[in-house]
Amino acid sequence: MVITASLLFTATVSGQSLMRGWEVGPWAGVSYYFGDLNTNYRLNRPNAAGGFLARYNFNERLSFSVSGNYGKIAAYDSDSRNPFEQDRNLSFQSDIWDGTALFEFNFLPYFHGSRDNFFTPYLFGGLSIFNFNPKAVYDGPTQLNGVNPGELVELRPLGTEGQFKGEEYFTVTAAFTYGMGFKFDLNYEWSMNIHAGIRSTYTDYLDDVSTVYPDRTDYISTRPQSDLAVYMSSGKSLAIDGGKPLGTKGQQRGDSGNNDVYLFAGVGILYYFGDVRCPSYGSGTRRK
Template identity: 30%
Template sequence: MKQFFTHILALLLVISLVATEASAQQFSKRKQYNSVGVSLNAMNYFGDVVPKASIPSLRFAATRPNIGFNFTHRFAPRISVRAALAYGRITGDDEKAADKNDADARFRYHRNMNFRNDIFEASAVGVFDLIANRNNYIKRPDFVPYVFAGIGVFHHNPKGLVRGGTIPASLSSGDYVDLQPLRTEGVDYSLWNFSLPFGGGVRYKINKSFDIGLEIGWRKTFSDYLDDVSGTYVEDSKLGGDAAKYFGRGITRTDDGTFNNFNVPGEMRGKGNEKDWYIVTGVNVNYILAPRVKSPKFR
């Protein structure tokens, strides 16, 4: 799976570079244009708190909304550059995602972790159209499939829901608590991280000024803590306070639905060998900013 996505990214980069070199010379400044847009999306996550311990596994009921704004500059028949800002939420819950009757998922059902995470993202990507537009924006093709790849930076903040077991006096049932300051695995991880966004979509021309499109994009991140779960349970000495113990040691769910506040230090808490991903799927609407055409000056 890792090699597949790496090859896809490399292919997109090579195609973009070749197409840019071949076409930039024949696309005049008068044909270049800008657009602004908004996207309404669905957001999902791949990580440790999912039905199966694999990247393709996700729980569709955990889908949450995402909204984005973008600015795009077209500078070649097939090539555009897009800068975007987006906000969305990802969630995961062992209680709802893991089946205790599934041998592979049984551990996650007993682990009983949950989280939600609000993600603010800024990204810049190159967009490669599979159908070229060698004319101005008015004569652009009606229907265009495309692919994209680039780089992003995001801020996140995983939170855990207080529920079940012996709840410390400092916590209240039903509250969401910031998990990163608790060092639930004895690890200091950053709330800022980089991502590699890539994907594809289709764009349809509504009229001379508006396009509408469908797009799906994956974000490979360099963090395994979007869900605050990665490695192993740690000793109490590495956890600060009752709140850290509550989330860090876990509220283990037994088969009969009761809870035990105990997990052995050193035992597996997360898979630990895979970085987390998130995926954004949705609809975007773009408004083309008609370029100014300079009139020739006569002397």
């Protein structure tokens, strides 16, 4: 009985040791945005994304990862089939710099080097801290406040929804991150991960659009580029709403009831630093 207990203990320790340790590597893929300028979840404008991931495996089921990520997001009302969005005719683009910490749960037992347990789907959830900075192209006919047609303009400093100076939205904030993936071994050291992670953010200003059109006279006293601010807020609109030009004070510009979302999806190659190759009882470890 003592011998049997000893063997079971050894097998358990071996199995746990087999999957403890770090694995690191890069990933590359695409990024998407969903919000006031993409209410129908269009996927027609993917942008490049990528990052670097470090994961610590506690055992064959549970792991913890941290990653640094970059992606670009963009949207255009001209892509929409929604009449209001087409008439509003806004657009934006932004770089996203993202740091994420996640707990991951493997659906199946996963052992590097196993003949049988070398792949698994997995779920993950955690927190992201990220930086964003929405911009848009000035497409007016002539130079305005020193900005030439075709130049990319930062929107936050303009206060496009009437924010007073010093009261603009924060460009560093958090997101609840969740998603799923699939991982599998290429050999003992190397594995491939496919993942898609949704960032449900705590801001409605990824796109610089959230509430209503401001009083244009507010710009005159608070913004040195008041003419440019007015144009980037509403000057590109194409319609008249209720007998008033779209962009009149108090008219709807966005939906403040729903925060914006971005998504990273991609493929990563990770190197496992574990050095214990002793298999757990019956795990069927394969050779490299």
